[in-house]
Amino acid sequence: MEHGSLTDLSSSTFSLIDEDHTLANSVRFTLNQDPRVQFCGYSIPHPSDNKVNIRVQTTGDPAKDVLKDALQNLMLMCKHVRTTFDDTVNDFRATEKVEHIDINSDR
Amino acid sequence: MPKVSALDMPDVPKGKLPEHLEVQRTRVVCNADAPIYTEPFHYSGAFALMGVDNSVTLESFCKNLKIEVIELTEDTMEFDMIGIDASLANAFRRILIAEVPTMAIENVLMVNNTSVIPDEVLAHRLGLIPLNADPKLFEYLSEHDTPNERNTIVFKLAVSCKKGSPRLTVKSDQLKWLPGGSELEMESPTPSAKPRTYTSFSRSQDSMPEFANKPLGVKHQDIIIDKLGPGQAIELEAHAVKGIGKVHAKWSPVATAWYRMLPEVILLKEIKGVDAEKLVKKCPVNVFDIEDVGKGGKKAVVANPRACTLCRECIRGVNEPQVELRRAKDHFIFKIESAGAIPPEVLFTDAVKILEEKCDRVICELS
Numbered sequence: 001m002e003h004g005s006l007t008d009l010s011s012s013t014f015s016l017i018d019e020d021h022t023l024a025n026s027v028r029f030t031l032n033q034d035p036r037v038q039f040c041g042y043s044i045p046h047p048s049d050n051k052v053n054i055r056v057q058t059t060g061d062p063a064k065d066v067l068k069d070a071l072q073n074l075m076l077m078c079k080h081v082r083t084t085f086d087d088t089v090n091d092f093r094a095t096e097k098v099e100h101i102d103i104n105s106d107r
Numbered sequence: 108m109p110k111v112s113a114l115d116m117p118d119v120p121k122g123k124l125p126e127h128l129e130v131q132r133t134r135v136v137c138n139a140d141a142p143i144y145t146e147p148f149h150y151s152g153a154f155a156l157m158g159v160d161n162s163v164t165l166e167s168f169c170k171n172l173k174i175e176v177i178e179l180t181e182d183t184m185e186f187d188m189i190g191i192d193a194s195l196a197n198a199f200r201r202i203l204i205a206e207v208p209t210m211a212i213e214n215v216l217m218v219n220n221t222s223v224i225p226d227e228v229l230a231h232r233l234g235l236i237p238l239n240a241d242p243k244l245f246e247y248l249s250e251h252d253t254p255n256e257r258n259t260i261v262f263k264l265a266v267s268c269k270k271g272s273p274r275l276t277v278k279s280d281q282l283k284w285l286p287g288g289s290e291l292e293m294e295s296p297t298p299s300a301k302p303r304t305y306t307s308f309s310r311s312q313d314s315m316p317e318f319a320n321k322p323l324g325v326k327h328q329d330i331i332i333d334k335l336g337p338g339q340a341i342e343l344e345a346h347a348v349k350g351i352g353k354v355h356a357k358w359s360p361v362a363t364a365w366y367r368m369l370p371e372v373i374l375l376k377e378i379k380g381v382d383a384e385k386l387v388k389k390c391p392v393n394v395f396d397i398e399d400v401g402k403g404g405k406k407a408v409v410a411n412p413r414a415c416t417l418c419r420e421c422i423r424g425v426n427e428p429q430v431e432l433r434r435a436k437d438h439f440i441f442k443i444e445s446a447g448a449i450p451p452e453v454l455f456t457d458a459v460k461i462l463e464e465k466c467d468r469v470i471c472e473l474s
Contacts, residue, residue, distance in 0.1 A: 002473075014473075016469060016472075019465070019469070020201075021197075021198075021201070022197075022198045022201045022202060022206075022462070022465070023198070023462070023465045023466070023469070025194040025197065025198065026194050026195050026198045026462065027466075027469075028149070028194065029147075029149055029192050029194040029195065032149035032150050032151060033149070033151050033162045033163045033164070034151065034162075035151055035152070035162060037151075064473055067473065068470055068473055068474070071466045071469055071470050071473075072466075072470065073165055074462075074466050075463050075466045075467065075470075076165055077165065077168055077169075077195070078459050078460075078462050078463045078466070079463065080168070080169045080172060081172065081174075081188075081191070081195075081459055082456055082459045082460070084172055084173075084174050085174050085186075085452075085455060085456065085459070086456065088174045088175065088176055088186070089176055089179065089452045092176040092179055093179070096179075
């Protein structure tokens, strides 16, 4: 849900339901890396309600697009973390197996 | 003397931050009373006036991210993530604890419970038992669904202690898996030919290929559920469903998952001789070590900074600062201890996938 001005699309607050610090802090990090962003932050109005308000103010581009780009960036970062992790675990397992075989061949 | 900007002075590095600011940007300094420089400098234009670009582009993130696995067993995993920010590391930790789904006992149908433990306490204990079931093979059961073989696992516990025999301990290995579904019959107003049970299994779960090789059961066989005296008995049926840790901690797939930042221990000046030996003795985890310099001289060196637990013994009670304790803001040592159903490396991959799905959901909402 976007709360903003109809005339000025560059600043608005996005209210997300069923979200908390997990997504909001990560999105705030990726938003900050975007050079188009002038200000960004998030707040949780009340801890009992599952709502998060993300405020985005940009240097001219519509805030919705900037937020979408930040979320896409976050998705790509996660994908990269996943592939790097899988490769590292497979390499670790392969080296462990090699050591195991070496230990056995010493006997 | 012509005016020169401070940034153009000969000893200020160009395009990079001066050393003291670089420490503030990338390290948390742990003083004796409290840590300082804990705020992250996320904003890409934080150092714009100095001509330094603080942004982390996707390419630079992908290039700089490093993951090193230190230990990987069936239940635990320790690995390092370098080049990631605290917000992402915390997001993974939160998802690992609260949002990766597992199977746990939710509904307990009591037929007979004459033990000293009340029904609800017994049901609570059963819910906390970790089950050896892959939640990916199951669907969620909502209020309007009927329990069937795709969303429920049924267990039966029927133990009794005979009169005259000693006290009996009921352990978790007594929970028997019922692949054919519930055996308790529901009361129906009209006596029909085949009475309905509490679940509607259309086929037995052990005829399904996923469960053919790996029968479902509890992960640990020696968890004490209850103790029965002579003449006491328990007969119940427990239904396990899929859920997430946010709703109840019994559905949390990790015993726990945590991270710490890589410690960095800096000696501010050379510490020699008796002082060096005193320093080495102070540290309970042997971070420091003595290095022999020629002519019998001893010098203190930092041998194992990774072991530092921040007990601050080395900086306590000292008049002048000898040691500086720091933490690297982008190097996280993750430790994941799985409760047993899912191996830890699969858990982490699932957690990252769940964060991706969250982003996807918000993107769809925005479009």
